[in-house]
Amino acid sequence: MTDSITTATLQDWITRFGAAVAEKRDWLTELDSAIGDADHGANMTRGMSAVAEKLSGGAPATADELLKSVGMTLVSSVGGASGPLYGTFFLRTGMTAGAVTELDAVGLAAALRAGFEGVVARGKAEAGDKTMFDAMSPAVDALDAAIAGGGDLVEASKAAAVAAANGRDATLPLVARKGRASYLGERSAGHLDPGAASTALLFETLAAAIAES
Ligand code: ADP
Ligand code: MG
Numbered sequence: 001m002t003d004s005i006t007t008a009t010l011q012d013w014i015t016r017f018g019a020a021v022a023e024k025r026d027w028l029t030e031l032d033s034a035i036g037d038a039d040h041g042a043n044m045t046r047g048m049s050a051v052a053e054k055l056s057g058g059a060p061a062t063a064d065e066l067l068k069s070v071g072m073t074l075v076s077s078v079g080g081a082s083g084p085l086y087g088t089f090f091l092r093t094g095m096t097a098g099a100v101t102e103l104d105a106v107g108l109a110a111a112l113r114a115g116f117e118g119v120v121a122r123g124k125a126e127a128g129d130k131t132m133f134d135a136m137s138p139a140v141d142a143l144d145a146a147i148a149g150g151g152d153l154v155e156a157s158k159a160a161a162v163a164a165a166n167g168r169d170a171t172l173p174l175v176a177r178k179g180r181a182s183y184l185g186e187r188s189a190g191h192l193d194p195g196a197a198s199t200a201l202l203f204e205t206l207a208a209a210i211a212e213s
Pocket of ligand 1: 043080
């Protein structure tokens with residue numbers, strides 16, 4: 001029964017997310033070349049490399065210090081829409097997590113929901129707009145539902161990862177209503193949203209970090 005996540009595991013999540021976007025860089029770029037400007041792989045890789053460099057200077061002791069540092073680094077190192085959006089996600093997740101060295105399941109779910117709400121406040125996306133919202137919203141919902149149902153953090157984060165991946169896949173037929181892809185109108189249908197694809201990696205790596213903690 002895993003019922004809490006430490007700052008070290010949160011840092012492992014960030015490291016894994018950085019490795020995942022680097023590994024999937026070409027795929028993320030390919031997705032963005034179909035409905036955007038072919039820079040999502042480069043944006044995410046640049047941002048997460050800057051984060052890795054920042055964190056190599058020493059591990060922050062608390063969840064808020066760690067996550068706020070990740071958020072600020074993403075905002076300052078990524079020019080595309082995804083920088084401020086992921087940056088806000090991590091900043092708000094960190095603010096809600098607070099100056100703690102460990103979060104229980106309810107605390108982690110509340111922090112991630114605040115991060116998601118930050119993305120919504122910043123980007124104004126709604127369900128079905130074909131954005132990262134469509135992977136993130138079902139992920140935080142699944143996390144809450146699994147915890148409410150008595151699941152531990154391993155099960156709950158796995159459920160969130162599955163929900164995010166399903167949300168990513170469900171963007172395929174959608175017509176984009178936010179971001180660059182919206183300029184394509186109907187022609188955006190038939191392609192996965194790149195931001196939803198990176199968000200699925202975000203929750204997949206969270207589940208992996210928790211499972212292996
Ligand atoms: P840019 O669109 O500036 O080139 P990226 O290619 O890095 O930036 O990121 C594109 C992704 O950002 C999209 O696939 C989408 O998921 C996400 N996105 C864009 N605008 C919004 C928004 N207003 N709200 C939520 N997500 C958005
Ligand atoms: Mg782009």
